[in-house]
Amino acid sequence: MTSSATVRIMSAEEIAARGGGDTVFLRFPERATLFAEREMRLRQLAGAGHALGDYLGFMADLVHEQQRALQSMPAVPLPGAEAVDRAARDGVPLLPAADWPRDMAWRDLARRMAAALLPRAPEGGRDVLRRLAEADDVYLERQADLLLNGLATGLDMAAAPLLGGTLQVYWTHLLLSVQAAHQGQGSPFGRIDDETACPCCGSRPTASITRTSGESLGQRYLHCSLCNLEWHMVRGKCPHCLSTQSLAYQSLDLADAVGEDSASRATAAKVQAETCDDCGHYLKIAHTDRDPFVDPVADDLASLTLDLLVAETGKQRHGVNFMLLFGAPEPLLEDESPPGKR
Numbered sequence: 001m002t003s004s005a006t007v008r009i010m011s012a013e014e015i016a017a018r019g020g021g022d023t024v025f026l027r028f029p030e031r032a033t034l035f036a037e038r039e040m041r042l043r044q045l046a047g048a049g050h051a052l053g054d055y056l057g058f059m060a061d062l063v064h065e066q067q068r069a070l071q072s073m074p075a076v077p078l079p080g081a082e083a084v085d086r087a088a089r090d091g092v093p094l095l096p097a098a099d100w101p102r103d104m105a106w107r108d109l110a111r112r113m114a115a116a117l118l119p120r121a122p123e124g125g126r127d128v129l130r131r132l133a134e135a136d137d138v139y140l141e142r143q144a145d146l147l148l149n150g151l152a153t154g155l156d157m158a159a160a161p162l163l164g165g166t167l168q169v170y171w172t173h174l175l176l177s178v179q180a181a182h183q184g185q186g187s188p189f190g191r192i193d194d195e196t197a198c199p200c201c202g203s204r205p206t207a208s209i210t211r212t213s214g215e216s217l218g219q220r221y222l223h224c225s226l227c228n229l230e231w232h233m234v235r236g237k238c239p240h241c242l243s244t245q246s247l248a249y250q251s252l253d254l255a256d257a258v259g260e261d262s263a264s265r266a267t268a269a270k271v272q273a274e275t276c277d278d279c280g281h282y283l284k285i286a287h288t289d290r291d292p293f294v295d296p297v298a299d300d301l302a303s304l305t306l307d308l309l310v311a312e313t314g315k316q317r318h319g320v321n322f323m324l325l326f327g328a329p330e331p332l333l334e335d336e337s338p339p340g341k342r
C-alpha cells in the first residue's frame with residue numbers, strides 16, 4: 001500500500017521573489033519534435049518495467065502517427081484578420097475548441113491513423129480501430145463535439161484516445177499555422193480573460209510543467225490538453241479556482257513504494273499533485289529540473305497511481321488527458337463544466 005507525503009509550499013510572493021528575469025508568457029510547440037519527444041518519453045517509461053508498459057507502448061505508437069501526421073497536414077482554413085481582432089478585443093480564445101468550424105481534414109486523418117495503427121494494435125484494440133478506419137462523418141463529428149465539450153454521455157470511450165489524438169494534431173496544426181501566418185506582425189495569441197483556459201483554444205490543461213529558461217528559474221506553465229500550447233501561471237496559485245490560500249503538494253512516498261515497479265517510483269519523484277482545499281481540485285505538476293525529459297501527457301499517463309491516491313482524499317482531477325479517458329478514475333469528465341465555459 002502506498003502512503004502519501006504532503007508538504008506545505010512557499011507562498012506566491014516567496015516564489016516570485018526567488019525568480020528572476022523576464023518570463024515568456026507563451027511557449028509554442030515545435031512542429032518537428034513535439035510528438036517525437038513524447039513518443040520517446042512514452043517508450044522510456046514503458047520500457048522500464050512499468051505496470052502499464054503495454055498500454056504506454058501502444059500510446060507511443062499512436063503518438064508516432066501524430067508526429068507523422070503533423071508534418072504532412074494540408075493547409076486548412078484559418079481565422080481572418082477580423083476574427084483575430086475580435087478575439088483580442090473580447091479577451092477570448094481565437095480558435096475555441098467548442099465552437100471552431102472544424103475542417104474535414106481531421107476526419108480523413110482520424111480514419112488514416114486508425115488504419116495505420118491497426119497492424120500494431122494489441123488484440124483488444126483492433127475492433128475499435130477497424131471501426132474507426134471506416135467511420136462515417138456524422139459519427140466522427142458527434143464524437144468530436146462530445147470530446148471537445150467535455151461531455152461523457154454518449155462518448156465512445158474506446159475511441160476517445162485516437163479521436164482525441166487526431167484533434168490534437170489538427171489543433172496544433174491550426175495554432176502553428178496561424179502563428180506562422182502572422183510572422184513579423186506580432187503573435188495573434190496572448191492573454192485572455194480566463195487565465196485557467198488555454199489562450200489559443202480555451203481547453204483545460206493536462207498538467208503543469210516547470211521550465212527554466214535564461215534567468216527565469218522553474219517557471220510554471222500549464223500545458224494545453226488539445227493544442228499543446230503552454231501558458232505561464234505563477235506558482236502557488238490553483239489552476240482551477242486561482243486561490244493562493246490552500247495549496248499543498250502530494251506525491252507518492254518513495255520510502256513506502258517498495259514492491260512497486262521501479263518505473264512507477266522513478267516517475268513519482270518527478271510528478272506531484274498540486275491539491276487545493278478551497279475548490280477540492282488537483283492538477284499534476286511535472287518538474288523538468290528533476291528530469292529534463294518529462295512530458296506532461298506521457299508522465300501524466302505513467303503516474304496513474306498518484307491519481308488513485310489523491311482520489312482517496314476526495315479531490316477531483318482538473319487535468320484533461322484524452323489518452324487517459326478510458327480506465328481513468330472518476331470523475332474525469334464533468335458534464336456541467338465544458339472546457340473554457342466555466
Ligand SMILES: [Zn+2]
Pocket residue numbers: 198199200201202203224225226227228229
Ligand atoms: Zn489549447
Ligand SMILES: [Zn+2]
Pocket residue numbers: 238239240241242243276277278279280281
Ligand atoms: Zn482551487
